[in-house]
Amino acid sequence: MLRLSKRVEYGLIAVRHIAALHVGTVVTAKEISDRYHIPFDLLAKILQRLSKSGLVIAQHGVKGGYSLSKSPDQIPLSLIVNAIEGRQVVAVCISEKNEDCRISETCTIKSSLFKIQNNVDQIFSTMLLSEIV
Amino acid sequence: MLRLSKRVEYGLIAVRHIAALHVGTVVTAKEISDRYHIPFDLLAKILQRLSKSGLVIAQHGVKGGYSLSKSPDQIPLSLIVNAIEGRQVVAVCISEKNEDCRISETCTIKSSLFKIQNNVDQIFSTMLLSEIV
DNA sequence: GGAATCACGACTCTTTCGGTCGTATTTGAA
DNA sequence: TTCAAATACGACCGAAAGAGTCGTGATTCC
Known part of the structure; x- marks a missing residue:
């Protein structure tokens, strides 16, 4: 009850890492996966969601990887959480029409x-x- | 993710109901179950936990039921939640030794x-x- | 003594979550 | 132009948590 998902935990770690990169550099899912011992496939899927939401920028192909789309001081954690899990509610009656x-x-x-x-x-x-x- | 359990929802409804009783009166699990359409067995177990924690007082036998052990303004919701679910944490690393x-x-x-x-x-x-x- | 009530634990079913796999697509460089 | 490295996406599976049920026992009042 009231737990964050592993996806969110991993996502926060990943985004934090990406945020700490020197400008102009990117980091691959593999690198993050190795560095923090996060299952690669799972992390990849998380980064895809973050990419799809526009929060991180994905560069395909060789020499590809991820970078941040805007300044870390413009990114509340809610943006990361919502990108990964969508809007989450403490009870069904909050959201359901x-x-x-x-x-x-x-x-x-x-x-x-x-x-x-x-x-x-x-x-x-x-x-x-x-x-x- | 970040959901309250049904137990907590039901528990809050039940405790709120008990808190609204006239002093000296009690209410049975069955009455609460019927009134709010909460599965009886589940509610009973929740009330047992609340009773065990001392937050509500259980009176056995015919004419038995539950009442509140102290004034509602002395009861933060954390007391109710903890009685029902124990201490809950947003991630494993918070609690584990x-x-x-x-x-x-x-x-x-x-x-x-x-x-x-x-x-x-x-x-x-x-x-x-x-x-x- | 019997009925109504709380107490407790074991059990099942369902849903959610974590994690994996296969395949397609994009890109840079040999 | 071919190949390797990378992201993209969806389907799938097993484990864990959650919701709910059941059986049995203990307490209390009439």
Whole structure:
């Protein structure tokens, strides 16, 4: 309960590493995988998501690799987390349009859940990548 | 990821209900189960944990049921959550003595994870049961 | 003594998560 | 122009966690 996924952990490590690169240089998934002992295939998939979201820039082919698309002080952790996992919520009733929570009608804690959600969101939108490099 | 368990959701609903009782009265697991459409067996187990932790008082036998052990403004949500699920952490490296995180030696985000953990903890220790009744 | 209630642990089923694999595509350089 | 190194993508599998059920026992009131 209330765990971050391994994907997010690995993603944070990877993005932090990329953020620490000298400008103009790139790093490959393989290098990061070796350096931090992260399963290559898994890391590759994570970096693909980060690339797809535009947060990191992928360069294909030989001499390819990843670099950061903008300054670390412009990147809240929420951007990284959302790129990897999409919007995450503490309970189904937060996100679902059709209330597919079985007990929705009688639920008495919706407002509390929303408050918790807002506070959790704020944690990640407040912390910047630049703080953790 | 970052989800509250159903146990915690149900527990919050139940404790909130108990907190709203007139003093001197009790409510049974069955009544709460019916009222909020929560699976009885599951709810019973949750209430047992809450009882074991001393947060609610269980009265056995006919005319038995549950009541609150102290004033709702003395009960942060963290107390409820911990009673139900024990201490929960956002990543293994937060709690484990023997670092059984496989990549512990090379992990570069420990301090960030701790910061996230502290902020999450604060959410639940700050919100009081009295606020959600 | 019986009915209503809480207590506890074992068990099953489902979903989520972590991780792997196969294949395609892009790119730089020999 | 060919090949190797790299990213891209989706399908798949096994393990772990989560949700829910069941059986049995203990306590209390009438």
